[in-house]
Amino acid sequence: MRFFNPKRNFRVMRHRGRTAVLSAVLVAVSLAALAIRGPNFSVDFTGGTLVEVAASASMDAAGVRAALAAAELPEPLVQTTSDGAYLLRLQTDDQEAGAAVLAALQAADPAAELRRIEFVGPQVSDELFTAGALALVVVCAGIVVYLSLRFKWRMAVGAIVANFHDVVFILGTFSLFGWEFNLAVLAAVLAILGYSVNESVVIFDRVRENLRKSRANVAIVEVLDASITQTWARTIITHGSTQLAVLAMLLFGGDALFYFALALTIGIFASIYSSILIAGPVALRLGLSREDFLNPTKAARDGAVV
């Protein structure tokens, strides 16, 4: 089977002016969403108490609120999970709040069953926030170092910009739609960062190989187009199979894995887009030329090419 080995080269680079506008809009919207709405952080990062309780059918959200009000507990944010349990979020530093909520609900509905309590104190949530931000910075820095060892600066910058686009886009989408941003989503963002860099690496490696084989008068734009086309099959199959695994998480993983899988999904598509339509164009914009490939860095010489 060969669906993905096109006969003729894609001519994506000639549209790079238009895709640049598209990318700029995407990044601008993402940044705006981040700045205005901000991510909907879970208790991991905000601190507070989250209680998940499975109640009997007679209990509704209003009943849950009434039960808590009767026990003089703070007004919770009530959500329902896909299997009908109630998720209550209380913005409180009181470590006893979870147990009190459960007791109040069980008083109103003896069949109420505890599924989970998460209490994160203010100190811990601050630490998780700092550690999370630090992890993001460390991974980004690690990737920048890796790429600058691997490529000359124009390509390195192209790949880095593409990568940062992915992060901003995932964070922006989560902010825009108010999807819960928890520790698992952060883990997904970091994993996808490491994973998506590779896409740009594969394309640039192919560019280098093609340039060495081609005559001197072939335009670099065409070489980029050819390289993207030649790696297309690998791109689709690799991302396709990763996405299949993620799809299984979306379908079977339940609420707990849903946002994790969603972040991965957005990340996978963003990384396909950015490695083709951002990494190359940015490098071109910076004046990418044949010379950039003629004396490869040591790391690049050692690395083989797809």
Added chain:
Amino acid sequence: MKRYPLWKHLLVATLLVLAALYALPSAYPTVPALELRGASGPLLRDAATTLLDGADLAHAGGRTEEARAFLTFDAVDDQIQAFRLLADEFEGEAVVALTSLSSAPAWLEGFGAKAIALGLDLRGGVHFLLDVDTAFAVDRFMGSAREVLDGAFDEEGIAAEVELRPGPVLAVVLADPAQLRDAVDLITTTEPRLTLLEADGTIEGRLEGLALEQVIELAVGQNVETLRRRVDELGVAEPTIARQGDDRIVVQLPGLQDTARAKDIIGRRAALELRGVDEAASASQARIDRALRGFRSARTELMPYAGGSGHVFVDRRIIVTGDNIVDASYGSDEAGRPAVHLALDAVGANRIKAYTRRNVGQQMAIVLLDRDTAEVISAPRIESELHARFLIHGGGMDVAEANELALLLRSGSLAAPIDIVEERTIGPSLGADNIRKGLGAVTGGFILVAVFIAAYYGVFGAVSVAALVANLLCLTALLAVLGANLTLPGLAGFALTLGMAIDANVLINERIREELAAGEPPGSAIEAGYARAAATIIDANVTTLIAGLALFALGSGPVRGFAVVLCLGIATSMFSAVVVSRAFADLVYGVRKGRVREVSIG
């Protein structure tokens, strides 16, 4: 095509057999079980089965160790019912804990093969992160240093005022500044851990640097020990109590049902002190009122009775502290009231003996200190000289309270109070749910990826799928052998690894296709494909590894579980794609006589 050398085939085969062996126990489901801990495992088991049979409760089987017995059940409901019955019956004699056992056959254990350990989010239970109040530990150290120095100055005949100032700073004000040198020498020999600063007739002592770290270290370490003993009494199988950072303690209690009780027992400082009582002062309502308004006396302090019935003046001097208690058990006194029997060590016994001999007929207060409260449990009259063993009662303790007090005294007090700064409780039904969904994601992901790759690459697709199975086995075995806790994000990492691992095979297969298209004969195309893709595969995994390691270093709990699976998964998937699939390809194409004419690669 050059044959893959035999030794490599043998190596791959050996590794795969080992991986399968160590992965196998994880394939067996776990069964609900109860763990009984007591004096004798076999006796406990006999007693338990008799009780269960008597109550007509179903149980499946079990095994015994020297001081432990395990009973297994077919259903969780049976397990819970049996737990309630046995926990009641064995109260005080043995600890009963809910747990689960692997149903893997015993011969696997002979190889040391164990099932993957499940994290709390998969098996249910409680995770506490506790913050130790280190300032308290420092204050306490300074307080006792003050007492010691006060005594030392008296003994040496140096007139000095030793006082504790905020900071905490221990200030020694000398009556005669000429004695400064002697005083400094004395402090350095009696309490060398203090850093001293001299200024016109005053010596200031602070706890700094290494000495400060040691004091905190000691307090946190003692808290860990105390918590370990307390948790042991709670009835939890396989608890984790570990330090985290400088002043944090992680407590994980899998399968725990009664979290309220756990919090109560873990969080209480429970320091016991025996002190003298100022009866004359206690009888004067005027003095009590004055003390309640904030009037402080140097020799005594006012404390409430537990249960809120009145107050009593107790000496500031302590006769015996909980540190001198070697054993505590609950029982009843002659009148049949609930009481706690105490046994003291030699130091404690000598002190109580000396004090009670001199004070027969006087009252003695039994004081319980918790985080912010100090209460007098009771203030019985000393009828005769007390020895190493005696009992305390009072405050209208009921059996449960007496039992809990005995437990707390037995396990020792906390050197410094603790705060719960993070709690994650997962109910048993959610744990089971998470396993089901996590496994669903892994299985679903595996099937989808396998079908896609086999369809796309033909025989080489099948080789890739075989490599994927090998990857699955290796990763499972590695996690089981390393004893890493598998969490729900870990299971997600499993599924993700399966999807990403295929990349290596794609790189190889696409390269073989290209070599074939360039006119290479099939044999050398396969060889070149593997040889040239290897470096790219390593390259491709470097950045994911960077992300995985950062996550591991900075993440906690479940996220760390994800990072472990991600990093190990990168290692196993590189191995299975480059080495294992090469061996499989060789088995398919290398064994044919003569040249390979055709390669099925879609």
